[in-house]
Amino acid sequence: MAIRLTTSREASLNAGIKALVYGEAGTGKTTLCASAYAPLIISAEGGLLSIDKEDVPTIVINSYDECMEALAFCRSPAAKDYHTICLDSISEIAEVVLIKMKKENKDGRAAYGEMAVKMTELVRSFRDLHGKHVLFTSKLQSSEDETTKVIKHYPSMPGRTMTRDLPYFFDEVWVARIGMNQDGTPFHYLQTREDMYFIAKDRSRRLDPTEIPNMYNITVKMMGQ
Secondary structure: OOOOOOOHHHHHHHHOOEEEEEOOOOOOHHHHHHOOOOEEEEEOOOOOHHHOOOOOOEEEOOOHHHHHHHHHHHHOHHHOOOOEEEEEOHHHHHHHHHHHHHHHOOOHHHHHHHHHHHHHHHHHHHHOOOOOEEEEEEOEEEEEOOOOOOEEEEEOOOOHHHHHHHHHHOOEEEEEEEEEOOOOOEEEEEEOOOOOOEOOEEOOOOOOOEEOOOHHHHHHHHHOO
């Protein structure tokens, strides 16, 4: 096999942006998906009311098998016009998988282990879609540090293994948050840097610590276009 020499920038541009955004309900995660370039939403949440006026192409899934069928579609020529694949949300998909594993396995620990294996495969498969931007959404989970008593927030998945490992699958991890203007009106924003309270990262080093939640504009900014 002939070796094809490329550059890290070219490889990155061809691979696309792979990002995870997490936050509480109502912080604009699904709306962020709708703002992406030529999006296709794979929805396990059923909470699409916030974007009902956008008329975004959507595949509704109710099982792991349906999610894998959606993956096959994304890999096919039929999906060539969809440039951003959004999974909304990976937390909900994992919970569906866990319910199935518990029905098939009486050992609860084994069920969580099987769920982790399947979800790792699923996350990597979607993340590695070549030539597509991929945006995963996740619920937010919080816990108190036993030593510092600080409440830390991070992406939510069933089981300790997936909760611990999920952020490491991505170069970009953002927090969908709501702030308050001086006049008392709320505004939505993305936190892209980790602090004492929230896990976040921006390996592109192209984003500001806080960004307006518009995926199209963020894509242009990150790709240097």
